Amino acid sequence: MRTQICDQLGIEFPIFAFTHCRDVVVAVSEAGGLGVLGAVGFSAEQLAAECRWIDEHLGDKPYAVDLVIPSKYEGMEAADLDPKELEEKLRTMIPAEHRAFAKRLLADAGVPELPEGEDHLPELLGWTEATAAPLLEEALRHDKVRLIANALGTPPPDVVDRVHDSGRLVAALCGKIHQAVRHKEAGLDLIIAQGYEGGGHTGEVGSVVLWPQIIDAVAPTPVLAAGGIGNGRQVAAALALGAEGVWLGSAWLTTEESMTEPAQMQSYLKASSQDTVRSRSYTGKTCRMLKNHWTEAWEDSETPDPLGMPLQGMVTADAVQRVHRYAEQAQEVAFNPVGQVVGQLNEVRSCRDVIYSLVEEYLEATERIAQLNAEV
Numbered sequence: 590m591r592t593q594i595c596d597q598l599g600i601e602f603p604i605f606a607f608t609h610c611r612d613v614v615v616a617v618s619e620a621g622g623l624g625v626l627g628a629v630g631f632s633a634e635q636l637a638a639e640c641r642w643i644d645e646h647l648g649d650k651p652y653a654v655d656l657v658i659p660s661k662y663e664g665m666e667a668a669d670l671d672p673k674e675l676e677e678k679l680r681t682m683i684p685a686e687h688r689a690f691a692k693r694l695l696a697d698a699g700v701p702e703l704p705e706g707e708d709h710l711p712e713l714l715g716w717t718e719a720t721a722a723p724l725l726e727e728a729l730r731h732d733k734v735r736l737i738a739n740a741l742g743t744p745p746p747d748v749v750d751r752v753h754d755s756g757r758l759v760a761a762l763c764g765k766i767h768q769a770v771r772h773k774e775a776g777l778d779l780i781i782a783q784g785y786e787g788g789g790h791t792g793e794v795g796s797v798v799l800w801p802q803i804i805d806a807v808a809p810t811p812v813l814a815a816g817g818i819g820n821g822r823q824v825a826a827a828l829a830l831g832a833e834g835v836w837l838g839s840a841w842l843t844t845e846e847s848m849t850e851p852a853q854m855q856s857y858l859k860a861s862s863q864d865t866v867r868s869r870s871y872t873g874k875t876c877r878m879l880k881n882h883w884t885e886a887w888e889d890s891e892t893p894d895p896l897g898m899p900l901q902g903m904v905t906a907d908a909v910q911r912v913h914r915y916a917e918q919a920q921e922v923a924f925n926p927v928g929q930v931v932g933q934l935n936e937v938r939s940c941r942d943v944i945y946s947l948v949e950e951y952l953e954a955t956e957r958i959a960q961l962n963a964e965v
Contacts, residue, residue, distance in 0.1 A: 617841070624643075663896070692907075713899060737752045737757060764799065773810045785816065791875065804831040861931075882922055
């Protein structure tokens with residue numbers, strides 16, 4: 590299962606693991622894949638602490654950092670403001686009814702307020718170019734970070750240049766062919782094609798349809814396949830369609846190393862592939878998550894429509910913090926991003942076990958195809 594991207598990054602398997610958990614990053618990279626730390630929920634100071642911890646525990650293996658610099662977002666015209674000024678400006682754009690509705694949903698679900706004296710997360714964390722810039726600067730301070738990925742849209746030219754000038758690779762996700770072509774024209778080293786089945790921010794075209802079209806459209810730029818991958822047979826299908834590797838996110842949510850809260854873990858383990866929905870209710874862009882009372886409430890014709898990114902994320906910042914802290918009481922209103930592959934996540938396993946299972950199942954699938962060809 591070795592491809593060109595393995596040699597470029599110094600990894601054993603072309604398996605990329607997107608996660609917000611530093612323990613998963615280390616475990617995956619140590620097992621031969623590439624751990625990718627999602628930085629959108631961190632301040633620059635928090636990212637520095639996470640990266641230092643990874644550096645100390647990873648040995649000589651590489652890892653990656655994933656940022657969120659959307660191509661389009663509310664308040665782009667004020668992008669030159671510093672983050673604090675931008676946040677204040679964006680706050681004035683949020684209708685009071687949206688904040689009131691979010692608070693009412695939490696109260697009705699019995700989710701407690703944060704304890705008095707506990708710090709609230711800043712509302713604007715990494716969802717704009719201004720807030721992502723300090724995260725990029727911090728990521729580039731760490732030599733073991735060999736790849737910078739952008740989760741939404743083509744990174745700005747100065748970001749691409751800065752990453753390249755540092756000797757690293759730059760990648761970005763996409764769900765449409767024209768987005769992939771834009772990535773290629775911007776000089777990106779790697780394009781991550783995520784199909785409709787994927788968790789988080791995902792498009793409308795299914796993976797098996799999307800992957801080969803993007804691979805053909807951007808050749809010879811290497812493509813990672815994302816969306817709906819949870820076993821080695823799916824990895825084999827992705828590589829057979831021309832992908833250079835695979836990008837998995839949901840698969841790590843039910844691992845031993847994950848920070849997933851026990852109640853949230855149970856929600857994932859018992860969910861079927863039919864229990865997810867694409868909703869704008871938490872981030873402002875269509876994001877696949879477990880459907881619950883929160884997602885349904887924001888779809889009701891009698892309730893406010895979700896705002897655009899990053900305004901909706903500012904409305905829901907308090908909810909994200911509270912449902913994480915009180916996960917046991919909050920699952921009916923919780924933000925549980927996950928792909929349709931959740932129906933395959935039925936047990937808690939170590940990251941190493943997941944990696945090795947992916948490789949073994951991939952080999953079994955390719956051997957089966959080889960045997961079929963030999964019998965013809």
